[in-house]
Amino acid sequence: MNTEVHAIPVAVLVRIGAIAHKELRQLLRDRLTLALMVGIPALQLVLFGYAIDVDVRHVPTAVLDRSQTAESRKLLGELAATQTFDLEREAADEHDAARLLEASEVGAVVVIPSDFAREFHRGRGAIVSILADGSDPTVSRAIALASQGLALSLSQRMGSVSDAPGNRFVHGPQQDLLRPDPIRIEVLPLYNPERRTAVFVVPGLVGVILTMTMMLFTALAVVRERERGTFEFLIATPVRRGEVMLGKILPYLFVGFLQVGIVLALGVLLFDVPIRGPLWKLALGALPFLAAMLSMGLFVSSVSRSQLQATQLSFFFFLPSMLLSGFMFPFEAMPEAAQVIGECLPLTHFLRIVRGIVLKGASLEFLADEILAIGLFFAVVFALAALTFRKRLA
Amino acid sequence: MSAGDAPVVETRSLTRRFGNVTAVNAVDIEVRQGEIFGCLGPNGSGKSTLMRVLLGLLAPTSGSASVLGLDMPRDAERLRPQVGYMPQHFSLYEDLTVRENLEFAGQVFGLPRRRRAERLEAVVETHGLHRYVETRAAALSGGWKQRLALAVATVHEPELLVLDEPTAGVDPQSRREFWENLFDLTAAGATIFVSTHYMDEAVRCHRLCLLRDGRRVAVGRPQQLVEALGDRVVNIAVDEPEPAIAALRSSSLVASTTQLGDTLHVLLVRDAPDADTAGRELVSQLAAAGLHGAAAQGTSANLEDVFVSLLISDQSGGRT
Numbered sequence: 058m059n060t061e062v063h064a065i066p067v068a069v070l071v072r073i074g075a076i077a078h079k080e081l082r083q084l085l086r087d088r089l090t091l092a093l094m095v096g097i098p099a100l101q102l103v104l105f106g107y108a109i110d111v112d113v114r115h116v117p118t119a120v121l122d123r124s125q126t127a128e129s130r131k132l133l134g135e136l137a138a139t140q141t142f143d144l145e146r147e148a149a150d151e152h153d154a155a156r157l158l159e160a161s162e163v164g165a166v167v168v169i170p171s172d173f174a175r176e177f178h179r180g181r182g183a184i185v186s187i188l189a190d191g192s193d194p195t196v197s198r199a200i201a202l203a204s205q206g207l208a209l210s211l212s213q214r215m216g217s218v219s220d221a222p223g224n225r226f227v228h229g230p231q232q233d234l235l236r237p238d239p240i241r242i243e244v245l246p247l248y249n250p251e252r253r254t255a256v257f258v259v260p261g262l263v264g265v266i267l268t269m270t271m272m273l274f275t276a277l278a279v280v281r282e283r284e285r286g287t288f289e290f291l292i293a294t295p296v297r298r299g300e301v302m303l304g305k306i307l308p309y310l311f312v313g314f315l316q317v318g319i320v321l322a323l324g325v326l327l328f329d330v331p332i333r334g335p336l337w338k339l340a341l342g343a344l345p346f347l348a349a350m351l352s353m354g355l356f357v358s359s360v361s362r363s364q365l366q367a368t369q370l371s372f373f374f375f376l377p378s379m380l381l382s383g384f385m386f387p388f389e390a391m392p393e394a395a396q397v398i399g400e401c402l403p404l405t406h407f408l409r410i411v412r413g414i415v416l417k418g419a420s421l422e423f424l425a426d427e428i429l430a431i432g433l434f435f436a437v438v439f440a441l442a443a444l445t446f447r448k449r450l451a
Numbered sequence: 452m453s454a455g456d457a458p459v460v461e462t463r464s465l466t467r468r469f470g471n472v473t474a475v476n477a478v479d480i481e482v483r484q485g486e487i488f489g490c491l492g493p494n495g496s497g498k499s500t501l502m503r504v505l506l507g508l509l510a511p512t513s514g515s516a517s518v519l520g521l522d523m524p525r526d527a528e529r530l531r532p533q534v535g536y537m538p539q540h541f542s543l544y545e546d547l548t549v550r551e552n553l554e555f556a557g558q559v560f561g562l563p564r565r566r567r568a569e570r571l572e573a574v575v576e577t578h579g580l581h582r583y584v585e586t587r588a589a590a591l592s593g594g595w596k597q598r599l600a601l602a603v604a605t606v607h608e609p610e611l612l613v614l615d616e617p618t619a620g621v622d623p624q625s626r627r628e629f630w631e632n633l634f635d636l637t638a639a640g641a642t643i644f645v646s647t648h649y650m651d652e653a654v655r656c657h658r659l660c661l662l663r664d665g666r667r668v669a670v671g672r673p674q675q676l677v678e679a680l681g682d683r684v685v686n687i688a689v690d691e692p693e694p695a696i697a698a699l700r701s702s703s704l705v706a707s708t709t710q711l712g713d714t715l716h717v718l719l720v721r722d723a724p725d726a727d728t729a730g731r732e733l734v735s736q737l738a739a740a741g742l743h744g745a746a747a748q749g750t751s752a753n754l755e756d757v758f759v760s761l762l763i764s765d766q767s768g769g770r771t
Contacts, residue, residue: 068561075558079547086546290542290603293506294559295531 072296076304080278084308090274094312098266098319103327105258116164116200118142119157121150124173132185132240135210136167141203154188164190165200177240184241197244204242259324260415261384263317264407267343268350268378269371270316274309275354276367284364298446306351313347314340321415333418341421342414345428346407349435355442378404406430457520459484459611459642460505465514467500474500476665477514482644482658485637489656490646491758497665498646499539502613505644506536519611532560535604539615541596545589549580549599552588553606560607574602577632594625601632605641612636614645618652630655650755661761668761673754680752680760683719685730686711688746689737698740704729707759718756726750 084090118136122129136142142165148154154166168186170176177183187204189197282288291301317339324330353374361367379385381395382404388396399405406427413419413427421428460482467475475497482488490498503509505518507527516523521530543552553574557567575581578598583591588599597617604612612633618626630652633643647653653673660670669676683706689695692710699705699715704723709716723729730747737745 071561072559075555079544079551079555082551083544083546285545286538286540286542287544288542289508289538289540290536291559292508293531293534293536293538294556295528295561296559297528 069297069300072300073304073307076296076301077307080305081308081311084312094270094274094316095319097270098262098316099323101266102259102262102320102323105262115143116141117145117162118165118167119146119148119154119163120144121148121154121166121168123171124169126174128174128177129169132169132173133167136207139203139207141199142167158188158190182241184243187242187244189244201244204244208240208242259320259328259330260411261408262324263320263343263411264346264382264404265379265384266316266320267313267347267407268404269375271309271313271347271350272354272357272374273368273371274312275305275351276357276361276371277354277364278305278309279355279358280361280364280367283362298443302355302442302446305355306348309351309354310344310347313351314343317343330415332415334414338421339411339414342410342424342428343407345431345435346403346410349403349431349438352435352439352442355446356438359442359445359447378402381405383408400430401434403431403434457484458482458517460488460516460518460644462505462516463514465501465504465516466512467497467504467509468512473665475504475511478662478665478667480660480667480670482642484642485640486657487633487637487643487645487655489653489659490644490662491648491653491659492646492662493762496662498662499615500665501662502536502615502644502646506530506534506613532607533610535607535609535612537597537600537604537612537614537617539619541588541600543588543596543600543603546587548585548587549575549591550584552599552603556603556606562607570606570608574606577635578602594621597621597625597629601629605636608641610641612641612643612645614643616646616648619648626652650753650758653758654754661758663762669757676757677752677754680757682726682749683721683723683760684750684752684756685717685719685726685733686748686750687715687717687730687733687737688713688748689715689742690744691742694740695737695742695745698737698742699733702733702736704733706763709755709759716750716756718752718760721760 084094120133122133133144137144144167146157146163148157148166151168154168157163158166166188168188170184170186173183173185187200189200279288282291296304321330321332321339325332354371357367357370357374361370377398381391381399382388382402383391383399384404388399388405391399409427410424410431413424458481460480462478462480464477464479465475466473466477478497478501480488490501492498500509504511505516505523507518507524507530510524518530519533521527523530544555547555550571553571554567557570562570575584578601580595580598580602583595583599588596591599601614601617604614614633618629621629626649633645637643645652645656653659656673658670658672659676661668661676669679671679687695687699690713692713692715695715696708696710699708699717704719706718706720708718717733719726719729724732726749727747730749734745734747737743
């Protein structure tokens with residue numbers, strides 16, 4: 058390609074527009090791709106969202122009743138009535154309880170202390186502990202939620218000794234109330250104290266979905282032209298390399314924003330995800346990420362010979378993004394080496410941006426580093442794509 | 452178009468290798484302004500590679516190629532607006548309509564809006580595409596696809612058209628119409644570089660080059676090529692073609708035999724005596740093999756004979 062400057066930049070714009078327009082037309086006629094474009098975000102959101110936030114019932118539960126009183130049996134009856142817990146077995150002692158949890162034979166153990174009845178009647182606040190298997194955040198979160206409501210209703214129904222209105226309850230050991238309720242339920246999530254919620258997952262899902270779809274769409278958009286032979290026609294026209302690249306990226310930027318919209322809208326509708334930051338900030342924060350992923354797709358396309366190869370290469374990049382970005386596992390809890398890799402992935406930074414804006418209403422200045430990191434990734438990958446994208450055959 | 456006497460395409464020992472395979476081997480060709488220059492050769496003889504190098508889509512391994520005075524592949528981008536290209540396989544967007552494909556081509560070739568509309572109208576008219584303007588390319592039959600491809604390749608009125616087997620798999624009527632269009636284009640000043648498998652098309656070219664294994668084995672006007680073959684063809688009428696073919700193929704006089712009904716069209720080897728003498732000799736050879744009643748008659752060579760003779764000339768025991 059020579060360095061001659063084109064006399065009429067209008068022609069450049071027309072050509073970029075022609076490719077983008079053509080791309081969009083083809084997209085609108087490709088029903089399957091179109092369905093995937095809307096379907097993937099919706100499906101993933103529902104799968105991930107509900108898997109996290111679903112109203113968990115029938116958690117297999119062991120009981121360690123040291124009290125063995127009418128009161129403790131009544132409490133257990135109430136617990137069973139919530140249907141959250143299936144009181145299937147008795148634990149012999151603490152060791153046994155721990156073993157059952159470790160072996161995943163039960164998801165929770167209810168521990169009633171020997172002084173339960175006495176403390177209850179004294180009105181000091183009898184403490185019941187529920188050890189929850191926190192390795193599955195779904196379960197531990199559900200237990201925590203169930204216990205919140207339970208403590209209150211139990212205190213009322215089992216009869217309060219004190220004259221307190223009993224509208225206060227404690228669901229965590231860290232909270233220290235001046236006036237104790239008759240029954241307190243502490244939930245101790247083991248293994249994974251951080252309980253994550255749909256609120257946490259949905260914004261992250263925006264990034265995960267974009268990583269998967271954006272890269273794949275551009276990669277396929279180019280490789281498809283090669284496979285169908287239309288590339289040979291295209292490169293024999295005066296279209297420049299950069300024009301083809303931009304023409305391929307632009308329509309998918311639009312698609313990317315559409316997907317962000319779908320996921321967030323469904324997140325709000327289905328899971329009441331609060332959106333604290335303004336949408337324009339989110340759009341601004343998403344732009345470099347979209348550009349980075351689309352360029353990644355271009356790069357993938359220039360090194361793959363078939364749609365299958367492009368798909369496989371995309372997944373090769375997608376998997377570490379999903380696993381090491383802090384979406385699946387808390388970033389801080391990952392081994393250092395994994396964190397180093399994670400820092401190189403744009404999704405890691407985008408998750409911080411999107412969570413920051415959506416959940417905390419963070420301002421863009423606080424996210425400047427993350428945006429910069431993504432910008433850097435974009436620059437490198439776009440350069441790589443430009444270097445490898447040839448208007449030549451073979 | 453005042454290209455003067457400078458050739459539109461000129462190559463000097465142009466060579467392109469893919470690994471160990473030499474697809475185009477030291478080819479020299481010269482295409483003159485306003486002619487239909489045909490490129491004939493079996494599959495894998497290097498026709499497509501040659502075209503791609505001329506278009507700057509592939510870089511030559513060695514040698515040089517100049518197209519419309521531009522050095523390939525260095526000036527490939529400057530060449531693009533002046534050439535139209537029909538790759539061997541249909542390479543337009545099947546999910547776009549005829550109009551959309553034409554419009555897209557007009558845009559990428561940089562035609563201003565008004566001109567684009569005029570040209571679209573003009574090529575639709577020329578190629579009779581009215582009925583199909585709003586039809587998606589995928590729904591067109593082979594003949595119509597090929598018309599559309601030519602329409603797209605000419606929408607920007609290129610000086611040079613490069614057509615890679617444009618009529619492969621298309622019915623004779625459509626091929627005939629296609630070639631009429633090509634002559635109209637040359638009448639309007641375009642130069643056409645076309646490859647083909649069909650002898651009836653090759654005959655219609657102003658000039659031809661024959662490629663074999665990447666080498667140029669002949670070049671000239673079709674008539675010249677046929678004349679150059681000389682007096683080397685005999686038709687022999689036989690009663691039993693099958694054993695006669697077998698007998699003839701073992702004769703040292705015969706380069707190749709083609710069966711035409713009850714007649715065997717025989718191409719003689721290069722150093723054979725004149726057709727009459729050789730014909731008599733062959734009839735007696737057949738009789739010696741127990742095949743009586745054969746009658747030989749000298750006949751004029753055709754382009755296929757040229758093609759066959761060139762393809763087998765260097766091969767030991769070359770028979771087809």
